[in-house]
Amino acid sequence: MDMHMMYDQLGISRAVYEYGETVLRDLKERFEAIDQVAEYNQAKVLAAMQSNRVNATHFAATTGYGYNDDGRDNLERVYADVFHTEAALVRPQITCGTHALAVALSANLLPGDELMSPVGAPYDTLEEVIGIRESKCSLKEYGVTYAQADLKADGSFDYDAIRAAINERTKLITIQRSKGYATRPSFSVTQIGELIAFCKSVKPDVKVMVDNCYGEFVETIEPSDVGADMVVGSLIKNPGGGLAPIGGYICGTKECVDRCAFRLSAPGLGQEVGANLGLMPALYQGLFLSPTVVSGALKGAIFAANIYEKLGYACVPNATESRHDIIQAVTLGSREAMVAFCKGIQAAAPVDSYVTPEPWAMPGYDSEVIMAAGAFIQGSSIELSADGPIRPPYAVYFQGGLTWLHAKTGILMSLQKMVEAGLVKL
Numbered sequence: 001m002d003m004h005m006m007y008d009q010l011g012i013s014r015a016v017y018e019y020g021e022t023v024l025r026d027l028k029e030r031f032e033a034i035d036q037v038a039e040y041n042q043a044k045v046l047a048a049m050q051s052n053r054v055n056a057t058h059f060a061a062t063t064g065y066g067y068n069d070d071g072r073d074n075l076e077r078v079y080a081d082v083f084h085t086e087a088a089l090v091r092p093q094i095t096c097g098t099h100a101l102a103v104a105l106s107a108n109l110l111p112g113d114e115l116m117s118p119v120g121a122p123y124d125t126l127e128e129v130i131g132i133r134e135s136k137c138s139l140k141e142y143g144v145t146y147a148q149a150d151l152k153a154d155g156s157f158d159y160d161a162i163r164a165a166i167n168e169r170t171k172l173i174t175i176q177r178s179k180g181y182a183t184r185p186s187f188s189v190t191q192i193g194e195l196i197a198f199c200k201s202v203k204p205d206v207k208v209m210v211d212n213c214y215g216e217f218v219e220t221i222e223p224s225d226v227g228a229d230m231v232v233g234s235l236i237k238n239p240g241g242g243l244a245p246i247g248g249y250i251c252g253t254k255e256c257v258d259r260c261a262f263r264l265s266a267p268g269l270g271q272e273v274g275a276n277l278g279l280m281p282a283l284y285q286g287l288f289l290s291p292t293v294v295s296g297a298l299k300g301a302i303f304a305a306n307i308y309e310k311l312g313y314a315c316v317p318n319a320t321e322s323r324h325d326i327i328q329a330v331t332l333g334s335r336e337a338m339v340a341f342c343k344g345i346q347a348a349a350p351v352d353s354y355v356t357p358e359p360w361a362m363p364g365y366d367s368e369v370i371m372a373a374g375a376f377i378q379g380s381s382i383e384l385s386a387d388g389p390i391r392p393p394y395a396v397y398f399q400g401g402l403t404w405l406h407a408k409t410g411i412l413m414s415l416q417k418m419v420e421a422g423l424v425k426l
């Protein structure tokens with residue numbers, strides 16, 4: 001079998017292919033460890049589906065109010081079991097991760113309450129939800145204030161600052177697991193558990209929400225296993241397994257999740273309404289595939305870090321660090337390199353492979369942004385994608401891949417484009 005012949009057909013040269021093989025030879029043990037986590041999480045998801053007796057009736061479509069929607073209600077029990085929580089809200093009516101987080105926050109904070117982040121600034125889109133940047137209907141407009149304790153310079157928790165930031169009005173603490181588009185490290189679930197324990201030792205009745213985006217199934221435990229009252233995320237990232245076409249989830253205590261349901265629909269209605277619109281097969285099957293899909297994305301991230309670090313580019317996380325989410329940042333150092341990298345990711349896509357990504361002035365950003373994504377589900381970032389703002393240090397954020405082999409192809413193609421642009425010599 002001439003493997004390289006197939007890669008050649010995609011436009012990947014022998015030199016690039018062989019460079020990739022050399023790097024891969026040293027990654028066997030790490031890939032085995034990732035497979036172990038996936039195996040554990042696969043069994044966890046399977047057990048939750050079996051104990052909730054998932055059957056064909058749960059895949060039926062409902063419309064209108066969606067009263068007595070067994071498929072939807074059972075999916076929520078499955079999610080609650082996977083995350084080891086009392087309750088879950090998993091809905092196509094939750095439009096994205098930001099929406100899920102906004103529901104969780106606004107449902108559990110009342111006028112006069114304070115929200116506190118012990119891990120520095122939250123994800124960009126939450127700035128408007130909270131009111132750090134002015135927006136209509138922000139928490140700030142409703143009289144909810146916000147406090148923040150920044151991380152120390154080395155990325156660790158500043159416990160003195162956290163203690164000082166917690167006061168009698170502190171009602172909810174928000175912890176973001178993934179670094180998002182920041183350069184700080186992502187936190188392990190164990191670290192998050194230590195942070196939650198500290199916050200609750202300062203104020204026992206405080207509630208903790210974890211923004212779990214990009215973190216699901218990367219480890220064998222989730223933040224809900226270490227004291228979080230709510231874990232929140234998007235179904236077009238990890239837990240949708242690439243099949244969910246829309247949706248978000250909130251898993252947590254019954255007290256918190258009930259409030260989220262009333263906020264999402266209406267007081268009095270809560271979880272009783274919300275038709276599933278025929279999406280149940282994709283949501284169940286996507287969750288079922290998610291541990292494997294996440295493992296492929298992680299292998300891709302590690303492969304990318306090892307390739308690009310060897311070529312002299314700084315990577316966060318670096319080539320050998322342990323992983324707590326599926327995001328890989330590669331500091332490419334120039335506009336040209338960012339463009340070449342993203343062209344490669346785009347050219348390797350199953351969808352829209354023939355389009356060329358260009359930097360553009362995206363609304364809401366203070367510099368040009370480049371994005372590469374050729375996804376079956378629009379904007380899905382569990383599918384192979386890369387993006388970044390065109391400004392120093394010219395870092396590209398790379399994530400996803402529905403299969404490890406596609407992630408591999410995308411990374412090889414990014415390298416191919418870097419070589420063709422004369423930016424890299426192998």
Ligand SMILES: *Cc1c(COP(=O)(O)O)cnc(C)c1O
Nearest residue numbers: 096097098123178180211213234
């Ligand atoms: C993606 C993401 C969000 C927002 O999710 P959207 O689906 O893009 O609205 C929030 N927090 C983190 C850490 C994320 O990665």
